[in-house]
Amino acid sequence: MRTRPFLALGLGLASMSLLAACASASPSPPSTPQGTGAIPDFQAGQTVTVTYCNGEQAKITEPAHLTGHAPAAVYVHGGSWVSGDYDTGGFIINEIGPALAAQGFVVVSVDYRLGADKPWPAQIEDVKCAIRYIRANAGALHVNPNAIGAWGHSAGGHLVSLLGTARLDAGWDVGAYTSQSSRVEAVVDLAGPSDLLTMGDAGESGVVSDSFISLLGNVAPDQLGAELQAASPVTYVAPGDPPFLIFHSDNDPIVAVKQSKDLAWDLGSAGVDVRLVVVHGGGHLFTQTGGAPDPAQITAMVVHFFVQHLLNPPS
Numbered sequence: 551m552r553t554r555p556f557l558a559l560g561l562g563l564a565s566m567s568l569l570a571a572c573a574s575a576s577p578s579p580p581s582t583p584q585g586t587g588a589i590p591d592f593q594a595g596q597t598v599t600v601t602y603c604n605g606e607q608a609k610i611t612e613p614a615h616l617t618g619h620a621p622a623a624v625y626v627h628g629g630s631w632v633s634g635d636y637d638t639g640g641f642i643i644n645e646i647g648p649a650l651a652a653q654g655f656v657v658v659s660v661d662y663r664l665g666a667d668k669p670w671p672a673q674i675e676d677v678k679c680a681i682r683y684i685r686a687n688a689g690a691l692h693v694n695p696n697a698i699g700a701w702g703h704s705a706g707g708h709l710v711s712l713l714g715t716a717r718l719d720a721g722w723d724v725g726a727y728t729s730q731s732s733r734v735e736a737v738v739d740l741a742g743p744s745d746l747l748t749m750g751d752a753g754e755s756g757v758v759s760d761s762f763i764s765l766l767g768n769v770a771p772d773q774l775g776a777e778l779q780a781a782s783p784v785t786y787v788a789p790g791d792p793p794f795l796i797f798h799s800d801n802d803p804i805v806a807v808k809q810s811k812d813l814a815w816d817l818g819s820a821g822v823d824v825r826l827v828v829v830h831g832g833g834h835l836f837t838q839t840g841g842a843p844d845p846a847q848i849t850a851m852v853v854h855f856f857v858q859h860l861l862n863p864p865s
Contacts, residue, residue, distance in 0.1 A: 589690045603679035603726050604672075608660040609636050611651050612692065621697035621860035622684055623650045624734070625659040628704030630761040631673050632665045640835060641845040642703045642740060649853045654861065656693050658684060662709070670765035670781060674722050677709045678732035682723070685730040697860040699736035699792075701852060704805060704834065707742020710734075711783035711813065714792050720780075733792070736859040738852050740797045741805050741834055744813035746778040754804045787816040793823035795855045797848060799832035799841065827851065 592598060597611045613620055625643050627634040636659035637643065643659060651657045662676035681698060688695040702710035714737035716722060723732050743749055749759040763769075766777050779785050794817055798810035807828060814826035829848070832841030836848060843851065858864075 589687050591690050592692060602660070602683040604663060604676055606661045606663060606676050606680075607636065608658055608680060608683075610691065611647070611657045613651050613654045613656065615654070616692050617654075619688070619692055619694040620654050620656050621699065621856070622656040622658055622691070622693045623647075623856055623860070624680060624684070624698065624700040624710075625657070626662070626677055626700060626702035626706035626709045627659070628702065628706045629664075630758055631670075631705045631765055632761055634664075634705075636661050639703050639706070640837060641849065642701075642836075645845065645849045646701065646852050649849055650856060653853060653857055655856065656691055665761070665765040668765075669767050670762070671722055673705075673765070674709055674712050674716070674781075675724055677713060678722050679725050679727065681713065681732040681734060682727035682730040686727040696735065697863070698734050699738070699856050699860050700734045701738035701740070701856075702742065703740040704742060707739040708744070708783065709742075710737050711739045711742050711744060711794075712781075712786070713737065714794060715783050715786035715788070717786065717788075720786065735792050735863075736795075736856060737792055738795045738797075738855060739810070739813070740836065740848075741799065741802055741810070742783075743805050744782060744809045745784045746782045747775060748812075749809070750806070755806060758804055784813055784816050787813075787820050787822070789820045789822070791817060791820065791822045793855075793859050794825070795852065796824065796826045797829055797836065797851075798826070799829040799834065799836060799838075801831055801838075802834045804834040825855075 592612045594612055594616045595614045599607055599609050602608045625647060627636060627638050647657045660680045663672040684691060684693055684698060685695045700710040700713050713734045746762055749755055769777050796810045796814055798807045800807050810826055814824050817824040829836055830842045832838050836845060
């Protein structure tokens with residue numbers, strides 16, 4: 551575990567409107583609640599919304615052609631842990647999701663409890679429970695339980711990075727399906743915070759820091775650093791972590807590119823298969839005109855990564 555100096559973080563929560571703008575939340579479609587019980591067999595090409603854990607919903611899309619058990623790719627949305635849903639994220643869900651389904655993946659997009667009224671660690675508890683739900687229902691979902699990957703943007707990138715690094719001893723595997731593992735076999739992190747201690751307190755980065763601090767509730771000042779460190783993916787990096795593909799724009803004003811550089815460095819130092827792609831001029835959403843690689847190229851790279859590690863894993 552690596553320790554960095556604690557940086558004081560401001561509490562300018564009046565700027566929270568910036569966070570919601572990044573999520574571009576849209577209404578959720580009607581659900582088909584399934585609770586925590588058995589679910590019926592899904593059909594090829596079917597999209598169904600289920601209730602998986604803690605009353606949260608997930609949208610599950612089966613590939614058009616089922617030929618046995620398929621790998622699964624799980625999307626976790628951004629929105630600074632306080633906004634958004636399983637349909638938000640622009641091309642990161644609307645293009646990457648269908649492209650993965652076309653390659654034969656079961657695509658799962660999840661909601662999770664949002665702050666600030668649902669304090670940390672509710673968010674990571676839900677995302678981990680979603681992975682356990684998939685494994686518990688792998689037969690009905692036609693999923694290979696040993697080939698589950700996750701991708702996420704911004705706060706979602708932070709959460710999927712924790713899926714790849716934090717183990718049982720982090721204490722977040724609670725609730726339903728605890729006989730199943732919440733580990734994943736591949737991670738794609740797009741502009742996710744990796745070290746909440748070093749986010750800083752200036753400008754829009756400070757707003758994101760404040761957003762997470764709001765999830766912690768009433769924490770004594772002398773305990774804040776420890777709480778932030780305990781919620782940071784870099785804290786848990788270790789040999790044996792799954793392969794990571796990380797994207798970050800060099801002009802991201804919300805989450806500094808150094809966050810991804812530090813995570814990539816730590817993963818590589820632990821012997822983990824990791825690739826960092828620095829997007830030139832793409833902004834936080836990777837959609838600024840002239841960004842390189844552009845959204846279509848990023849989509850292709852994500853699909854190739856999951857195909858390589860989940861559909862056709864190295865022998």
